[in-house]
Amino acid sequence: MQLEVIGVGGAGCRIAEAIRRSDPAEHSFVADAFAFDTDSASRVGLEAIPDSHRHRYGETSEGGLDGNLQRGLAVGEEYVDELSRRLDAGSPSVADAFLVAVGLGGATGGGTVPHLVGNLQTLYDAPVYVLATLPARRELEPPPGNDGRADADGHVRPMAEENAVRTLDRLDGLANAVICFDNESWLKRGETVADVRDRLNRELAARVAAFFSATADAGGGADGAAETIVDASDVGRILGSGTDVATIGYGTQRVETDGGGSRFGLGLFSSEPSVETSEAVSAVETSVGKALRGKLTLECEPANASRAMLVVGGPPAWLNRRAIADGRRTIESATGSSEILGGDAPRPDGEDVFAVVVLAGVDPVSRLEALRSRTRPLDRGRRDA
Numbered sequence: 001m002q003l004e005v006i007g008v009g010g011a012g013c014r015i016a017e018a019i020r021r022s023d024p025a026e027h028s029f030v031a032d033a034f035a036f037d038t039d040s041a042s043r044v045g046l047e048a049i050p051d052s053h054r055h056r057y058g059e060t061s062e063g064g065l066d067g068n069l070q071r072g073l074a075v076g077e078e079y080v081d082e083l084s085r086r087l088d089a090g091s092p093s094v095a096d097a098f099l100v101a102v103g104l105g106g107a108t109g110g111g112t113v114p115h116l117v118g119n120l121q122t123l124y125d126a127p128v129y130v131l132a133t134l135p136a137r138r139e140l141e142p143p144p145g146n147d148g149r150a151d152a153d154g155h156v157r158p159m160a161e162e163n164a165v166r167t168l169d170r171l172d173g174l175a176n177a178v179i180c181f182d183n184e185s186w187l188k189r190g191e192t193v194a195d196v197r198d199r200l201n202r203e204l205a206a207r208v209a210a211f212f213s214a215t216a217d218a219g220g221g222a223d224g225a226a227e228t229i230v231d232a233s234d235v236g237r238i239l240g241s242g243t244d245v246a247t248i249g250y251g252t253q254r255v256e257t258d259g260g261g262s263r264f265g266l267g268l269f270s271s272e273p274s275v276e277t278s279e280a281v282s283a284v285e286t287s288v289g290k291a292l293r294g295k296l297t298l299e300c301e302p303a304n305a306s307r308a309m310l311v312v313g314g315p316p317a318w319l320n321r322r323a324i325a326d327g328r329r330t331i332e333s334a335t336g337s338s339e340i341l342g343g344d345a346p347r348p349d350g351e352d353v354f355a356v357v358v359l360a361g362v363d364p365v366s367r368l369e370a371l372r373s374r375t376r377p378l379d380r381g382r383r384d385a
């Protein structure tokens with residue numbers, strides 16, 4: 001599956017860059033990556049995205065839109081056709097899907113992405129998935145000495161939660177699905193998003209890449225090719241088309257390989273034993289367990305997911321068929337859903353067994369409910385005033 005990855009706003013551009021960097025050469029899923037921003041500063045440091053695919057728009061001041069979503073929506077509406085035309089530098093008409101990355105909470109991404117997603121849905125047949133970060137609570141509170149206004153380096157964004165909810169509401173019915181990454185739960189004590197954003201983006205990109213690169217595999221089971229590949233239509237079935245929320249879990253387990261990536265092993269694909277079956281089973285079980293019960297990109301109850309996908313990858317000799325089938329049953333019983341798809345991703349040169357779990361159609365999500373309940377009273381207050 002080949003994606004057009006489009007980053008909008010500061011977070012979106014940096015995440016698109018991180019995804020481009022994580023795109024593996026041999027299982028590349030990024031057809032093109034674009035960076036669109038009103039702020040020229042945030043495009044500094046984008047190296048994996050070529051100049052032809054970066055675009056500053058909106059004739060705003062250097063600092064972007066400073067969290068003013070009303071302005072962001074007006075700018076987005078004005079420039080959406082121009083941005084859509086910019087995509088012609090890539091290959092949007094043959095893409096299997098669009099992945100639009102955005103930091104919910106800002107004005108540039110939040111203002112432009114709903115317009116852009118709507119436009120892409122009109123112009124192309126491929127599904128449009130949004131990859132969205134949720135703002136951390138600590139962004140709302142100014143440190144002592146700050147007067148509470150958004151500051152240029154992105155440490156303080158008083159409107160972040162309200163903007164996030166408004167943007168999610170606008171995306172409803174436009175995006176096929178929204179894959180969420182919750183900045184709050186990925187920060188450690190004392191850290192700010194602005195300080196550790198590169199680490200957050202690498203974590204997110206690693207998950208996105210592990211999942212979508214499995215969809216770029218060749219199938220057939222021979223010569224290290226996947227036995228069960230997941231393709232664009234499988235992804236479409238699981239992520240859905242009703243703007244459902246999705247979250248990604250990822251687990252890895254380091255394994256010993258023979259240097260040649262266990263090409264000679266007794267896995268799905270070959271007959272020469274070099275890996276103990278029990279060890280292979282345990283590595284798959286462990287990575288599936290970590291993916292399901294470790295930190296998700298957005299924390300949720302697996303039982304609230306209506307669909308899921310499991311991809312298990314790694315050196316072929318370690319991909320034990322029975323353990324992978326058991327992993328699928330584990331996901332089935334955790335979600336209570338029978339709509340589970342699975343696939344494998346052999347990586348002859350890999351040193352880890354990995355599992356990616358995508359939980360989709362998740363509802364309710366307590367984090368989103370809390371975000372909405374904190375912002376609704378603000379809305380009511382404003383209407384009453």
Ligand SMILES: Nc1nc2c(ncn2[C@@H]2O[C@H](COP(=O)(O)OP(=O)(O)OP(=O)(O)O)[C@@H](O)[C@H]2O)c(=O)[nH]1
Pocket residue numbers: 008009010011012014015038039063064065066067068102103104105106107108109110133134135136139154157160183193197198200201
């Ligand atoms: N994970 C992650 N989140 C980020 C990053 N940068 C910002 N964010 C989050 O995204 C939200 C929006 O920030 P930006 O993307 O910089 O905002 P913008 O869309 O450019 O909008 P304006 O700056 O208001 O013009 C913030 O409130 C943060 O929660 C990043 O690099 N990684």
